[in-house]
Amino acid sequence: MSATARIAGKVHKWLALLMAIQILFWFVSGLFFAVAPIEQVRSEHMVASAPSPDIAIGDAAAGLLRIGSAAPGERIEIRSMLVRPVALVSPREGRPRLYDLATGQQISPIPSALAVQIAEADYIDDRKAASVTLVTEESTEYRAALPAWRVDFDDDTDRALYVAQDTGTVTARRSTLWRVFDFMWSLHIMDFKNHENFNTPLLISATALSLVMIVAGIVLFPSRLGYNAWRRRRRRRLLSRT
Incomplete structure (x- = not known):
């Protein structure tokens, strides 16, 4: 040699x-990354397919008048939340504001009870939420919008859905498979x-x-x-x- x-x-x-x-x-x-379907890791297969109702332009305009005028540079997005029309006002700086178009009342930051309803409507299973916790700091499991409500479900995957307190949007879906992947x-x-x-x-x-x-x-x-x-x-x- x-x-x-x-x-x-x-x-x-x-x-x-x-x-x-x-x-x-x-x-x-x-090998695990190659075998585990990324759709299941992200819990996309567990998202309920609820059709979004149409919002008439006249109703949207009337709702915006109830809210009042927006500041320069603010973006207004009309959307549906739990089959009711809402408006999300996003400033250039600061926290977004969520309004009910039917009443013009601000509904953000959303309470825990409403976050539970949103999470249960997003979850394709009929299971009810087991617990809800307010999250104010980032972690290895959640790095999206804060503050947010963590809604836990008592199922065989330890599933948890995160609902942003300012927008009422489900910002993350976590399960045992996701935690193993992470x-x-x-x-x-x-x-x-x-x-x-x-x-x-x-x-x-x-x-x-x-x-x-x-x-x-x-x-x-x-x-x-x-x-x-x-x-x-x-x-x-x-x-x-x-």
Whole structure:
């Protein structure tokens, strides 16, 4: 075995020993990502398909008059919430405001009881909410609009729906499958704290070491196949004929 092959063998062996666990995490998590349908991870198959009722222009205009004038730069969106027309007013800065078009009354921040109704209407199953909690800080499970109501359902998937307090919108759907997916993602990108940064020095270092291990394996490959030994035997045969 040549000196280069011996060095490559040592580098490959020790790096493989050092990186074995992380490489296993990469393969296991990658296989999980390939097998788990992303629609089920996001709970898209559990969203109730409730048709949105049409809102007449005259009714929308009358409702906006009840609300009053909007400040310059504010955006007004007419939508339906639990089969009733509402208007969402979004300023350039600050929190959005939600109004009932029928009465002109502001309904945001929405109370917990209304959040439960919204979550139960969004959930395709007939199960009722088991608990509701106000969320005011981001976590690895939820990074959308705050504050928000977390509505938990007592089912076999520990499903939780998040309803934004200012807009009355379901902003996230979580389940056991999603939490496993998120855990696998943290292992895959080696961000064990926030589960979202794939530019961490740890990941860059691990990837670089794995690349060196692969290159060392490629250098070692001819020796392991016996190619170098075959070349030496062939050289000796040629020298013996001269």
